[in-house]
Amino acid sequence: MRSSILAVLASLGLANAACSTVSKVTHTFYGYPDNDPPGPATAYDCGRGFKAGGTGTYADPLTFASAQGEFKSCEIIYDPYLRKYLRYEDYCQQCTEDWAASPKINHIDVWTGSPTVNGGQQQIQCENDLTPADRSQKIVRQPATNLPVDTFGTALYVKGASPACRTSKVFPNYNIGDYCK
Incomplete structure (x- = not known):
């Protein structure tokens, strides 16, 4: 009976028995000007x-980089800080150093x-x-x-827009229990 109820809840999107949360994650950002080499290439x-990209929906997750072995290639995660789905598509040197530390430090670097557009130093400042x-x-x-996705003005940085840096598109006050029960 219990498994039948869980199956029904999962099919309705009300429960996800397989989800898990990771706490104490270092969360940084990168883009065209500070990718190595500069541009949209991914590992x-x-x-x-x-090529890096995405809007943050489950069907079109935003690219993130991390250390090899911290995530499976092309793994999709949910980031409540951005209210976006992210997909592991790239390598991050600082993430790799953090993952090799003792104790390990979880680190994601979000595109x-x-x-196609290099925002230069303005984009790097936005990332910071x-x-x-x-x-x-x-x-x-x-x-x-x-899960809820913020898709209004999906890019976190848009060269030439006002504002170019979408710092209003972060959501630091969330309850992780709302996203994984």
């Missing part, structure tokens, strides 16, 4: 032809901006402005597919 092809304190965030692994 893994998850359906975009080795900002366009895959978006970055919360080290080890202050939480993420959801194996998330439900219907």
Whole structure:
């Protein structure tokens, strides 16, 4: 009986028995100007032809980078700080150093901006402005597919827009229990 109820709840998107949360995550940002090499290239092809991008929906997750072995290639996570789904598509050197530390430090580096436009120093400053304190965030692994997504002005940095840096598109006050029960 209990498994039948869980199956029904899961099918309705009300429960996700497989989800788990990761606490104390260092959360940084990168984009065209500070990718290595500069541009949209990613380490893994998850359906975009080795190019960073995404809007943050489950069907079109935003690219993130991390350490090899911290996530599975093309794994989708949910980030309540951004209210976006993210997909592990790229390598991050600082994330790798953090993951090798003792104790291990979870670290994600989230793509900002366009895959075709270099925002230069203004974009790098935006990335810094978006970055919360080290080890202050939480993420959801194996998330439900219907969590709230902020898609209004989806890019966190848009060169030439006013404002170019969307610092109003971060949501530091959340209850992780609302996203993984």
